[in-house]
Amino acid sequence: MFKIQYNHTEGDSRLLYGMGGPLLFAVALIVAFMLSPSWIFLAGIMGTVIVLAAVVLTGLNHMLDEEGDDQ
Secondary structure (H helix, E strand, O other): OOOOOOOOOHHHHHHHHHHHHHHHHHHHHHHHHHHOOOHHHHHHHHHHHHHHHHHHHHHHHHHHHOOOOOO
């Protein structure tokens, strides 16, 4: 059997917080809409989710373009 050793890097933390934070924020907005439904609130949620998705994709693109110390 092979043993796989994994070293947690800085990029892992940035990916976790960069995607997990906006995801939790979007889920919180959706839950708030479920508790108090209104069309204006829904439009705000959809706009926020679109912006958060763009932020996550931009951050991921920057992470992929960085020069790293590949081992």
